[in-house]
Amino acid sequence: MRFITVRRCLLAELVLGTPELKILPSQPIQNRPISQSMLLSCRVEVENKNLVTSLQWHDTSGRVIGDNSDRYSVEAGIHTEHMPGGLALIIPMLQERHAGNYTCTAKYANTELLAKSVLIKTFVAITWEDAPEEQYPILNSDYKVRCKVTANPAPMVDWLQNGEQIPPGGRYIVETDGLLIVKATEADDGTYTCRAIVIETGELSERNIRVEVHTPPAFEKMDSSVTVVEANTASVMCKASGKPLPTYSWIKSSTREDLATADRFSVEKHTGVLTIRDISKDDDGEYKCVATNAAGKAERVVKINVILKPRIVTYKNISIATGKEAKLPCSASGRPLPTVTFRKLTSDRFVVGPQQDDRIVVENTRDDERHETIGTLSISNILRTDDGLYECIATNEGGEALKNVHLTVEFKPSFANTPMREAWSWQNNPVNITCLAESIPNATITWHRGDIELNGRYIDNNIRKFGEGPLSTLQILPIDRKYYGQYTCKAANPLGVALHEINLKEARPPSNVLQAKLEVITATTITFSFVGPAENGGLPVRKYAVQYKEERKDWRDARNKTWPVDSPYILEGLEPQTTYNFRFAAQNDVGFGNWAAPEHHTMPKRSYPEEPHILSNSGEDGVVMSPYSDHYELTWKIPADNGEPIDQYSIKYCPVKHVDGHWTETEYQCYTSDLSSAEHTAFVLRALTADTHYKIELRAHNKIGFSTPGEVVIKTARGKYTLKSLDPPVSATEGAALSSGAIVSIVVASLFVILIFVDLSCYVVNQAGLLMLICEKMRGSKTSDEDAKLGSDEKEPLKDAGKEATIQPR
Template sequence: MYTELLQDNSLSLFFNSLQEQQAGKYTCRATYANSIQLHKSVTIDTIVAITWDNAPLNQYPILGKDFPIQCKVRARPSPSVDWLYNGELIKTNDHYIIDTYALKIKNVQESDDGIYTCRAYVLTTGELKERPIRVEVHIRPTVKEFSGPVDVIEDKDASIQCKAHGKPPPKFSWVKSLTHQNLSHADRFEVDPDTGLLTIRNVNREDAGEYQCTATNLAGRANTNIQVNVIVKPKIMEFLNSTVVQEKEASLVCKAFGKPPPQVTFRKLTNDQPYAEGAHDDRIILTSSPNDITGETVGRLTISKSLRSDDGLYECIAKNAGGEARLNGHLTVEFPPSFALMPNISKWSWEQKPVNISCIAESIPNATIRWTFRGGQSIDNDNMIKQLDNGPQSTLTILPLDKRYYTTYTCIASNAHGTRERNIELREGTKPGEVQQAKMAEITATTIRFDLVLPSTDPDLPVKAITVQYKEQGQTWMQAKNMTWTVGFPYGLKDLKPQTSYEFRFAARNMVGLGNWGAYHEETTPVKTFPNEPKIKTSSGEYDSSKFSNQYELTWAMPDDNGEPIDMYQVKYCQIKHVSGVWEELRDTCRTEKIQGRLRYWLKNLNSETFYKVELMAHNALGFSKPGSAKFKTARESVGIEPDYKVDISAGGTCKLAVTAIATAITILFLAI
């Protein structure tokens, strides 16, 4: 404010911006004629509009505490103030107390959330103002306690979840209790402040200990502690190989470390399942002794009266919550020599042929082998006997110059646990004796088949083959023909001359050689005649079955022609039915067809699901053979058209078979027969 002398010599007081504190009594003073004092006073009253001095728009009480909602209002003249909640006027009661500058809420509850209106008014001026204040009740955090220690695994990542409730949602922090280190800024640790998730990367053993989770919001903080245990994966510290003598007690010991101490068991690698702790059977017992202080477990597999079958690789298995470790060890069961792998056979030689005699001795440790013969004589001084290797396998090379060498040889195997002997007999082999008997079993104009009685032989030198010499009467044996058969195959000859007398002699052959000729036999082939009966090929059973409803493939073996070549075959097939246990031929259903140069033939245009009888005769220049016969049944009629077969085949040749099947596609197949 300031004063200013105007042109009429009056003095004026100016207020640029009248303030409330400038209200009051102002006096203007003057002097007249230098002696008379004049004065005049004026009172200035200020009117101040309603002003909110301390009335924050957002206020945050804490659950369960008393809280004053601030609303300090200023005006001139002085204002009146009242409060509204959700449009309803608030009156002082047990829950609300209206103070001069605040509305006090006692024992704040969540239900006190909402919009409160602080209303101020001046009656003299008629001014009215309202101040909406949003009240949000804050709740102190409550942290969910952990139910127990948390296990994390060494060398792996781990996560621990801290859970808390509060309003507003709290922020989380983690510290390690021992060091008070804030883990939000520590290596290998990550803290999510919004979710409370603590992540530990690549856990190590030093991470074990107590951790504290703290949840904080505007209403306060809460914390909880948790014990973290680091599980150390098992590590097998020692699993040594072991050696035991057969029938003695064996022990395999495996030492493993881990936290918690691991369970230790064993498995023989030839078994699927490990041994269970305790007695496995009458001989095998497994014990496992964990030490919670050192973290070491000693597992022991004890085998009483060890057997050779107990020898082999064993696996030590150590397990705890962090995983498992495995390591192999070997149990060696030592035993005296054994000849179990050697066959119990004699060796043969003849005509001073060198021969090898081998001896194999199983043992642990390996056996040393020496040889004797002729009841205990040393072989060292005989130049005809050479020993190769002295264990665990040894071979004698023998040159049997005379019968003295055909004797018993003794293999003597020794190791630290005993000595065993095995006898091997060297026998002199001889050729087979004479064939004892030859009897004609079947003869035609051009073929003959014999039944033979072979000579008796040692099972180790069986007859392998039979040789026959045969010639026409009047010829010498120098002019004879030879034929050799393997024992067990038909002893037959073909391409003989009709009406011709032959002489036959037989000899047996084994590994040594061909025996003497014997079983002399004379036989005269008969005159030429019609062929033998053809043998139709069918499946076993009373009748054969066709795969098709309207066709049947007839196949047969070529019969002997008996002196004249077969020039054709005649086939006859008729429908039949089974009546009172007898097959009867249906009248007017028979068909006859001639076949040349084939050993298979398709019977076509047959009825479906019908029984047929077929007769086949071979023909040569001298007439028809007796008929070979068979029965067959056609298949049920199918949808579509049966394959149409075009066959071009000669006996013993190659058949190209074209098949056209019409249903949904056309297929061409070429089959080699």
Template sequence: MKPVEVVEGETASVRCIATGKPLPSYQWIKLDRSNDLSKTDRFQVNKKTGELIMNRVEFGDDGMYKCVAANSAGRVETEVRINVLVKPQIYELVNVTASMTNETRIICKTKGRPPPRVTFRKLSNREPFIVGQQPDNNRITLKQETFADAGEAFGTLVITNLNRSDDGLYECIAENPTGKAYKNGHITVQFKPTFNRTKDLPSVWTWENRPGNLSCLPEAIPNATIVWRWNQIEISDENFNMGRVSRNNFQVFGRGPQSFLIVKPYNEPRYYTFYECVARNPLGEASIKIQLKQAFVPLPIGQVRTNIITATTIKFSILPPSNYDGLPIRSYTVQFKPEKQPLWEKGFLHTWSNGAPYIIENLVPEVTYHFRFAARNDVGLGPWTNGPSITMPRRSVPAEPTLLLPGVNLTYKQELQAPYSNHFEIRWNVPADNGEPIEYYLIRYCRIERTEDEERDIDCSENIQQSVQYTSFPLDHLVPDTLYKVELRAHNAIGDSTPATLRFRTARGIGPVPLENPTMSSGLIIGIVVLALVFILIVVDLTCFLANRTGAIASCCERIRKQKKDEEDPKLGSDEKEPLNQPLEKPVSVEYDGRQVYTKSGEIIGKHSAV
């Protein structure tokens, strides 16, 4: 018989087949023990079929077995090799630690039958390493050793000239025909302290006797111990006790792996300087310098210019202080007052965030205002810088609206390609009202017809009035692939603004079907809906009548039928109305002879007649 393979821990069966007359009886024997397996605990032998069942296969079940078939005429036997396969197991994987530039080895010890194939995979990569030197990294080599007699296999990952990228988790994978086993190990790469990630630390600012907080966060394996230096003097308990540095000015929290130095300068210039953080571990040391600066309010603003002036609004542009090296500016403040107001303290204040549109609204037309400006940071408000004196224009028509076309800057003659063939929506910003509230907007659009020499407007709409509450308007029922011009005006009590103009071309496609009367009254719409509902009800009722003789039509028909019957009843005689009161003309008798029923006419059956 061919060798049979079974798996440790599972249930397996082996069958022995022999022929004979009478049918033979079977027996299984393990040769190294010479015992009858039918008498053991984990084995079962079917003496009629020759099947050997092995429960919870063990490692020691591996070996030669004999099957014996016998009957009254004789016996025959055969031998078979049963190989017990063992699933892979990883019984040793030790984490390793090594210093940068050195060599390290991580070894994975496995067992199984047959001996497993062992490889590694770094968890940050999908693909495992191949046996031998890696083609993309000649520093890494994977070696395998197999001990067939013991059923063991070792995998060794060798990494030379270690660097920090080699640090991390590595997965050992042991595989044979019965399955796979996995286990994780770690390679720790030691390195001296470094400040590569924090080498560009910003300066630390303090003011008004506020303590400055200096942070030191080095990277190091093993963790570094940290000391601070001020003017080459170490800030330590020893120097505190010797009076070289004052506990009133310094506090240190943490000596590794991170540390914080709290400096209380009390406005003494010597404390506004560089401080050195020194990190050490057995592999070396590194240091970084952090500057503590005294912060002040911002310098005067460099320049203020006016951009846009209407009757009630002014938009400014503000240039920050020149050569300013301090805390970032958070906001700008403007103070303004009418010319007739002599005291700035009674003027108006307005503050903008840095970078916001610098606009003042609700000013009074034809009034002269004086302005001054200042910048603010976390310390406070800087000195005032006088701005221009401005006389507001008189009340007038609104400013021209600004059409909103995201990402597009068009001149009058340029065309915008519309995304749709039959409609287009215009949007705009609310313009300055120039002293009188805007009452509404006026919209007018035309088709543009081009000839060789000129362009002319055709099919122009009337001025469409749009409520001041809205800043958009849809243009519907447009013609595809056609050039249009739109004019938008704002209107107040004084008049109309200059028009904001847009030219656009509709997309190619199927345009709207022209309507003779594009508008319908609400009453007409309601009437159409009611008629449609009535028609639907009639169709449903007619369907019910034809299918099941139910519904309103069926009820009406039933009433008409009953009414006709009631009208015909008086015409009938008494004999027709009461036919049951008349004697029977043909009485019938019934006889039963035990086998068949007979009927006879001409006789009246009495109540005692036999049936």
């Protein structure tokens, strides 16, 4: 039976080929570096894999190597794993103890034993033990570029600089653990290649090392002392060269404190800037700047001098009497000691030494013990004008300090600012007489009449005193003529006495008006001017009054008119061709004087209106400059109509030229416009030519005829000719060209209509309002014919007017 099986196997070998084991990688000797992982796979080269059994790996001692669950294999650092088509031998980290023969075995057809071995040899690969890739020699020092390399077998080492072989000898010396550079210079900067070769294994490895020669810090030119100002912020520079660039620190010499962490200090370590905030006097002293880099460090001492700003230590108000010498001492501190000067506010500064005013001297003295400057402002023969605020100014390099004090000049009383020299009263009206005494210190005021002190031992209920000084008022009720006369105000202080006299006089109504001049007379109006009364009664004239009547009527039927002084004295509403009698009187605060002798004037007959008065502001040459280039607004005052109402205005305007002292019309066309309403007071001339003179004539018309023309010459502004409208000129009161006066009139009329409507509603609904009052009046007594004659004027208000004028107590 066995023979038959063997025979079948031999027959299978003849048919399928001889089975054998194959190890991959296939080299019989495997040279591998230690510390690396390794895998060898073993498979049977046969067609029918099912005939192969017991595939195993054996270690160098012949023991079967198990998988990673086998304790022995794990401890040996070696195990097997089944893989498709074979069995893998795995060494996770190859060590020298793993060197030797390893055998793969298998059974074929349960009868034939198959085996194949592989020899594993180990070696130590090139290892860079001490070869930093960046190294930094120090300038002018010997430096070894470190490159310690190990391998087994031992390697051979050579050097390249920037890709070129370094020849032996010279400043470069190859040593077992590096390349020695003798007295390194900056020219030695570059890339050095340390190359290791193991000939036995054919291993080659290179390490590129960047070499940069470092230079220690060296300070550039910088100030040995720096001046800073108290309370400010200052920066101190520290600059050094070196490779690599140095970093900086600052140390205060007296305390050895690192200022990078100190309050109020900050250090920029890359630029060397020391910043001090809110500098104080304790910051004065020596400071050390330390510059450090990989090549070393350098130190530099800087003296910081702190300037102390000036401070005013003492400076006080003083008081001094006129004629004496005043001294204003002002002490100030600071470093360096300040200079002290003075200035009276609103005046120039007083410098040290004598001044333009030889009464004034400024001196400076030093108090080294107290570290102060004492400035003194001396003013001899003090005057009242020297009173005021004086500023002490202390100045040094750190700035200036200011302080004000008041120099009070004491003087005896003065009534220089008491304008009252006389006072007036009448008809037992009380009157105040007042005096103001200027003095320092304040004066006490008493009032005297002759040798008698009023309200002292002398008591009179008709005399009252208000205020003891510096302002005092005496209120007098002159019930008798004995109270009129001279009163003396007496002011006294420790420096002297002053007297001021006020005369109380009795006022009277003014005397007769000397003359009433006839200035202008028209058919319905008359204008006067007055030559005032010879005696004003002690008080200024306030008003003038006229009483007038038709010649054949009695003075009881006369009408009155009163004008304030300096107003136009015009009577209106008179009848043409009628003779009137006029008499005049003047009024002051006491009352009206007597009527002057009557005079009569006959009014002219009805005629054409007076010449219209054109309102304009002409220049020196009599030409009015228009602000516009193409139009002008003409305004005028309504003239007197001379007894017949004005029914229209006629306006004519023509371009003119100034020839031989006269304005002559040019060849251009003249324009004429008529305004049918007598209420017009403005008119806009349109379509004018720029930079052109125009003569304008304005006439007023009533049914008797045209007035003489009011004339004005205007000149339009320069500019491009703009003909806004070729239509005829229109009144300023029409459309968009309404004047401001017309607009106001329309608004007032509208308000008046609204008020009438409201009043009518009140009358109908509540039986109240203005209409109700009128109705009630109409039911009462009839208005007298005499009142009707007066119209809006006054009738005989003059006889009792004196009772209205009184002087009230103040």
